[in-house]
Amino acid sequence: MSAAVDAPRRWRKTPFIANPWLRWTLLIGALVYAIWAFTTLPFDWQRVAQGVERASRIFSGAFPPSFARHELLIDGFLESLKIAILATLLGVGLSVPIAFMAARNIAIKPIYALGRAIIIIARSFHPVIVAILFVKAVGFGPVAGILTLTIYSIGFVAKMLAERIEEIDWGQVEALRSSGASYIAVLQFAVLPQIMPRQIGLAMYQLDSNLRASAVVGIVGAGGIGATLMNAFGRYDYDFALAITLVIIGAILISEAVSGRIRRTIW
Amino acid sequence: MNDSVTERVWTRYSSSQRWWRFASLMIVAVAVAWSLSTINIVWPWVWDAPNQIGDLFSRMVPPDVSQLGTILWVLIETLNIATIATFFAVFLSLPVAYISAQNTTPNRATLWLGRFILVSSRSVNTLIWALLFVAIFGPGVLAGIVAIMFRSLGFLGKLMGEAIEEIDRRPVEALEATGASRAKVILYAIVPQVVPTFFAVSILRWDINLRESTVLGLVGAGGIGMILQGAIDTLDWRTVATILLAILVLVIAGEALAAWLRKKVI
Amino acid sequence: MLRISHLVKRYGNNPPVLKDLELEVPGESVTSIIGASGAGKSTLLRCINRLVEPTSGSIELNGVEITTLKREELRRTRRRIGMIFQGFNLVDRLSVMENVQCGRLGYIPYWRAALRRYPQEDIDRAFHLMERVGIAQYANKRADELSGGERQRVGVVRALMQDPEILLADEPTASLDPVTSRQIMELLQKLAAELHLPVLINIHNVGEAREFTERIVGMRFGKLIFDGKPEDLDEAAMDAVYSGTSEHDASRRSSPHDHEAVTS
Numbered sequence: 001m002s003a004a005v006d007a008p009r010r011w012r013k014t015p016f017i018a019n020p021w022l023r024w025t026l027l028i029g030a031l032v033y034a035i036w037a038f039t040t041l042p043f044d045w046q047r048v049a050q051g052v053e054r055a056s057r058i059f060s061g062a063f064p065p066s067f068a069r070h071e072l073l074i075d076g077f078l079e080s081l082k083i084a085i086l087a088t089l090l091g092v093g094l095s096v097p098i099a100f101m102a103a104r105n106i107a108i109k110p111i112y113a114l115g116r117a118i119i120i121i122a123r124s125f126h127p128v129i130v131a132i133l134f135v136k137a138v139g140f141g142p143v144a145g146i147l148t149l150t151i152y153s154i155g156f157v158a159k160m161l162a163e164r165i166e167e168i169d170w171g172q173v174e175a176l177r178s179s180g181a182s183y184i185a186v187l188q189f190a191v192l193p194q195i196m197p198r199q200i201g202l203a204m205y206q207l208d209s210n211l212r213a214s215a216v217v218g219i220v221g222a223g224g225i226g227a228t229l230m231n232a233f234g235r236y237d238y239d240f241a242l243a244i245t246l247v248i249i250g251a252i253l254i255s256e257a258v259s260g261r262i263r264r265t266i267w
Numbered sequence: 268m269n270d271s272v273t274e275r276v277w278t279r280y281s282s283s284q285r286w287w288r289f290a291s292l293m294i295v296a297v298a299v300a301w302s303l304s305t306i307n308i309v310w311p312w313v314w315d316a317p318n319q320i321g322d323l324f325s326r327m328v329p330p331d332v333s334q335l336g337t338i339l340w341v342l343i344e345t346l347n348i349a350t351i352a353t354f355f356a357v358f359l360s361l362p363v364a365y366i367s368a369q370n371t372t373p374n375r376a377t378l379w380l381g382r383f384i385l386v387s388s389r390s391v392n393t394l395i396w397a398l399l400f401v402a403i404f405g406p407g408v409l410a411g412i413v414a415i416m417f418r419s420l421g422f423l424g425k426l427m428g429e430a431i432e433e434i435d436r437r438p439v440e441a442l443e444a445t446g447a448s449r450a451k452v453i454l455y456a457i458v459p460q461v462v463p464t465f466f467a468v469s470i471l472r473w474d475i476n477l478r479e480s481t482v483l484g485l486v487g488a489g490g491i492g493m494i495l496q497g498a499i500d501t502l503d504w505r506t507v508a509t510i511l512l513a514i515l516v517l518v519i520a521g522e523a524l525a526a527w528l529r530k531k532v533i
Numbered sequence: 534m535l536r537i538s539h540l541v542k543r544y545g546n547n548p549p550v551l552k553d554l555e556l557e558v559p560g561e562s563v564t565s566i567i568g569a570s571g572a573g574k575s576t577l578l579r580c581i582n583r584l585v586e587p588t589s590g591s592i593e594l595n596g597v598e599i600t601t602l603k604r605e606e607l608r609r610t611r612r613r614i615g616m617i618f619q620g621f622n623l624v625d626r627l628s629v630m631e632n633v634q635c636g637r638l639g640y641i642p643y644w645r646a647a648l649r650r651y652p653q654e655d656i657d658r659a660f661h662l663m664e665r666v667g668i669a670q671y672a673n674k675r676a677d678e679l680s681g682g683e684r685q686r687v688g689v690v691r692a693l694m695q696d697p698e699i700l701l702a703d704e705p706t707a708s709l710d711p712v713t714s715r716q717i718m719e720l721l722q723k724l725a726a727e728l729h730l731p732v733l734i735n736i737h738n739v740g741e742a743r744e745f746t747e748r749i750v751g752m753r754f755g756k757l758i759f760d761g762k763p764e765d766l767d768e769a770a771m772d773a774v775y776s777g778t779s780e781h782d783a784s785r786r787s788s789p790h791d792h793e794a795v796t797s
Contacts, residue, residue, distance in 0.1 A: 011630055011656045013649040014673060037347040041412075047405040055403045082302035089299055124518040125511070128394060128482040129492075132499060137319040142306055147316070216392045220485065223307070233398055249390040441622035441688075444582050445695055446611035446639030451646050455635055459626040 058238055065246055066239035072228055073247060080224030083145040084210035090146065091153025091210075092203045098154060099161035106165060106191075119162070122155035131217040142223035149210045149217065156209070157202045161195060168194045204259040211255050215248045323504070330512060331505035338494065342513050344408065345490040346521075348483065349476040352412045356419035357469045363420065364427035371431055371457070385428070388421025393479045397488040408489030415479055419472050430464035431457065466532040474525040481514050534559055535581070535699055535731065540590035542576055542755075549588070550576050552755040558699070561729045563722055565742040568752035569775055574735040577752070578701050581733075582614045583607060595698055612639035615692030619704040621684040623691075625677035629668065632676050632687050633659050636694030655694070662690045666720060682713035689720065693728070700725070702734040706741065714738070718745040739771070 017023040067073065101107050101115030127148050134144035173190040181189070218226020225248060232241040280288065366372045367381030396417045400410035438456040447455070484492020491514060498506040535558040542551040550573045558564055566574050579585040581592055583599060592599040594614070602610055615636070623632045637655050638646055645651060651659075663669040666686040671679060676687060685705060692700060702721060706714035718734075722745045725732045736742045742749050743763040751759030751766075751774035759770050 009656065009660050010653075011651070011659075011672065013628070013631065034351075037351055041344065041347060041351075041408050043409055044405060044407055047407070048409060051404040058399075058402055078305075079307065082306045085298050085302045086306070089295075120519065121515070124478070124515050124522075126478050126482040128485060129495070129511070129514070132485070133323065134320075136499065137323040138312060138316045141308070143308055143313055143316065212392065216394050219394060219398075229395070233402070245391065245395065248395075249387070252390045253386065435625075437618065437620050437622040438624045440584060441616070441618060441691075442624075442635055442638065444584055444611060444614070444616045445636055445691070446608040446613075447635070448608065448639075448643075450643060451638045454643075454647060455627070455631070455638065456624055459624050462626070 061236070061238040062242040064239065065243035066237075067243050069240060073225070073244060076218070076225035076228035076244070077247060077251065079142055080211065080214040080218065080226070083142050083149060083214045083222075083224050084207060087146045087149030087153060087210050087214075088203060088207045091150040092157055092199070092206060094150065095154050095158040095161055096199070098158040099165055102158060102162040103165035105168075105170065115158075115162070119155060119159050122151050123159065127152045127213050127217055128220055131220045131222040135221045140221040140223070145214055145217050145222035145224055148222055149213055152213055153206050153210060157199075157206050160202050161199060164195050164198045165191065201263045204263050208252075208255045208259045212252055326504040327508035327511075329505065330508035331503070332509055334494075334506060335509065338491070338510055338513050341491045341494055342517055345480045345483075345492075346477070346517065348408055348411050348490050349415065349473060349480040352415035352480070353419060353469065353473040353476050355412075356416045356472070357423060357465075359416070360420050360423035360427060363424040364431060365453075367424060367428040368431035370434075370436070371453070381424070381428070385421045385424045388417055388419075389425065390421075391418070393418040394482065394486060397483050397486050401487045406487035406489075411480060411483035411488035411490055414483065414488055415476050418479070419476060422472055422475075423468055426468045427461065427465065430461045430468075434460040463532065467529055470525045470528050470532075474521055477521040478518055481517070534595055535733070536591075536593040537577075537581075538591045538593075540577070540580060540592065541588045542573070542580060542585065543588045550755050551580070551587075554590070554755065554757060556750065556757060558731050558733060560731055561725065562748060563725045563732045563734070563746045564748045564750060565734045565736045565746040566750050566752060567736060567739055567742055567774060570737075571754075572752040572774075573755040574752055575703055578616075578703050578733065578735055581699075581701060582611050582616060608639060612695055613698045614701060615695050615697035615699070616701045616703065617685065617688040617692050617705050619707045621681070621688045621708075623676040623684055623687055625675065627676060628673050629663070629676055629679070629687050630656075630659060630672045633663065633690045633694055636691040639695065659690070659694060662693055666690060680713075681709050682716060685709065685713075685717050686720070689717075689724070693724070697730065700730050700732045702732065704735045704737065707737065714741065721745070739766070 015023060017026065098115055098118055101111050102119055103115075104112055107115060130151055131144055131148040134147045138144055138147070168191060172194065173186055176186045176190040214222075214224045215226045215229070218224035218228070219230045221227060225244060229241060229244045229248075232238075232244060278285075363381050363384050365381075366377040367385055369378065372378040372381065393414055397410055397414035400413050404410045404413070434457055438460075439452060442452045442456045480490045481495075482490075482492045484490045484494070485496050487493070491510060495507065495510045495514075498504075498510060535556070537554060537556040540551050540554040540556075541549050543549040554573075554577065556577075566577065568574050576585055580587045581594075581599065583602075587600055590600065594610070597610055599607075599610060624635070631649065634649075634651050634655060637651070641652065641655070660669055660672070663672065666689060668679075668683055668686050668690070671683065671687075676684060679687065688705075700721075705721070706717050709717060718741050721732055721734065724730065734742075734746060736746075743766065746763065749759065749761065749763055749766050750757055751770065753774050758773055759766065761770075
């Protein structure tokens with residue numbers, strides 16, 4: 001049986017979106033959106049042109065970084081550290097019950113909805129917004145920072161923990177239940193051991209995250225090194241600002257390395 | 268047979284494990300105690316905090332929708348900032364990811380350069396980048412877009428670089444054996460393998476950037492943060508409530524869209 | 534015609550993996566290389582297209598000295614050397630047609646490769662070859678949706694699309710079940726005859742080597758210690774190649790003498 005073909009066989013790669021109408025609509029839609037987005041955004045090009053000159057001024061003012069006011073720096077940094085520690089403790093602690101509430105296999109429907117809602121709201125607002133609100137409520141200083149980062153922690157840790165709880169091996173729970181163990185005992189011996197490694201890992205990761213975030217919430221007055229940085233910027237102390245930024249970067253790198261190392265050994 | 272009168276003991280943890288557990292617990296306890304005792308808190312204010320928070324919330328109800336039109340317009344502007352910035356950052360991150368991956372980087376110098384770029388980008392928070400760019404470009408959306416771009420670069424580049432390092436080398440070997448140039452080998456053997464990660468990571472970062480762009484305005488870098496700051500400064504709490512609700516809707520809608528898109532490209 | 538002389542491959546200061554190796558492969562022929570793991574079979578094959586850099590020695594393919602080629606020239610010469618791999622080494626997420634067209638990447642301009650606008654003659658050739666090996670119906674399927682045997686066929690077509698002067702096969706059947714394995718070996722044998730190609734096959738299944746190839750070369754610790762026809766590969770020769778290795782017993786078990794009763 002001859003396999004010879006008279007007309008040449010064409011071949012074209014099947015496109016990512018098979019339906020040509022859909023494909024072209026999306027493409028044109030994306031193009032239209034791009035043009036519209038660009039044109040409606042207010043760009044002040046004159047100001048931009050001046051930007052290069054300003055940039056050079058800032059950078060020359062920033063070098064070399066000045067550590068002259070290092071007590072301020074250290075104080076600010078230590079305050080950020082304390083905020084991070086306390087917020088992680090509080091946040092992770094609160095995340096456990098909230099995670100159980102938000103796990104479909106543990107909680108009943110209304111509680112599940114409540115748990116999920118708490119997590120969604122905690123996650124949707126950038127910590128800076130939350131910080132501003134808390135600063136208005138309880139005043140400047142680390143309290144606002146701790147409250148803010150607690151919510152920030154809950155948003156992440158409770159979500160991850162809830163997912164982990166939903167993925168546990170149900171067989172272990174059944175085994176314990178069938179042996180007549182109480183509800184608490186089942187939680188303690190069948191559920192907790194399965195989520196504990198993930199929980200510790202999350203706590204370490206969140207400590208690291210909170211340390212980073214505390215530098216930022218300080219910008220709006222919630223304490224820590226962010227406040228120090230904001231002051232420096234405001235006073236055009238660019239060399240001090242650079243010193244602060246370098247310290248922040250260094251702290252983040254060290255904290256990331258340490259937490260990564262610890263997490264690897266307990267995994 | 269060999270059972271003597273000595274008891275057989277079972278403990279959950281060996282003694283060295285117990286030592287480590289105790290030590291870690293001690294470290295945590297000390298850290299917490301130190302933080303609590305030395306932190307600059309006025310404790311009476313802490314006990315009063317729930318009252319204050321409740322008071323603040325009571326001032327926000329009911330939300331004032333008189334400026335809804337402006338709020339929605341600025342909300343869309345915020346969306347655009349996030350989208351445009353993510354778009355550019357995604358493409359800029361590709362070459363950086365390429366040189367930061369140990370299996371594709373041309374030489375050690377480029378590897379360190381790539382890593383340096385990624386680390387600096389990741390270690391400086393978006394808001395701090397925004398501060399810098401507001402100082403350079405002046406207040407406005409440009410500072411915001413560039414700030415988000417700079418921060419996203421590190422996130423995207425790191426994850427893409429890891430994806431590149433994890434590829435199956437075998438097709439690379441096969442394509443090199445056919446005499447294809449380096450560029451074609453990348454195109455056919457490497458790119459298809461990292462495409463799923465590429466999309467997943469880009470969508471994820473867009474979702475995060477949506478949140479980030481809501482606060483850019485607080486330092487003057489455009490977006491809904493600016494009117495939020497304005498409303499807070501004038502103690503117009505009921506408008507603040509509306510703005511917060513608008514942000515909530517934007518972020519939740521964005522997350523739903525992102526989750527849907529991610530499922531589509533798996 | 535492939536001529537290898539005084540080939541040495543050493544990693545760092547370790548003892549050499551290939552020791553002063555000499556091998557000549559004439560035009561149209563099917564040669565198998567047998568040997569225990571670690572004997573250097575894969576290294577030898579990869580030195581030919583310089584996926585592994587030889588430490589010293591000469592490799593000449595149809596008059597071209599491969600060991601001294603510079604980058605561009607090396608690429609051009611690699612185009613003429615087809616290779617198929619134990620792990621198939623396909624790009625899983627791409628379609629069979631794209632995988633097969635990879636064989637032409639050394640010949641087509643970048644824009645054609647990027648846009649997948651392959652020259653019509655390459656498409657015709659691809660379909661022709663795919664029909665020859667029986668996978669034309671999978672042209673648009675993703676490579677990872679195919680079975681092992683089908684994937685290896687894709688690999689074979691990819692190599693043949695290069696219009697090569699020699700075909701190298703590195704344990705092409707090691708990942709396949711016995712039935713598919715024989716099919717692939719048979720395919721290689723037939724293609725060698727149809728396309729007048731010299732084929733060099735690394736193989737650990739001595740039974741298949743005997744059945745499908747006309748010349749067997751045995752390696753042991755980086756040196757060739759046997760070179761002859763399948764009939765000449767007797768127990769003594771097998772011992773020389775494999776003794777002291779667990780491969781020896783495995784090879785003996787799959788000798789064709791066991792199959793005679795079944796296949797006659």
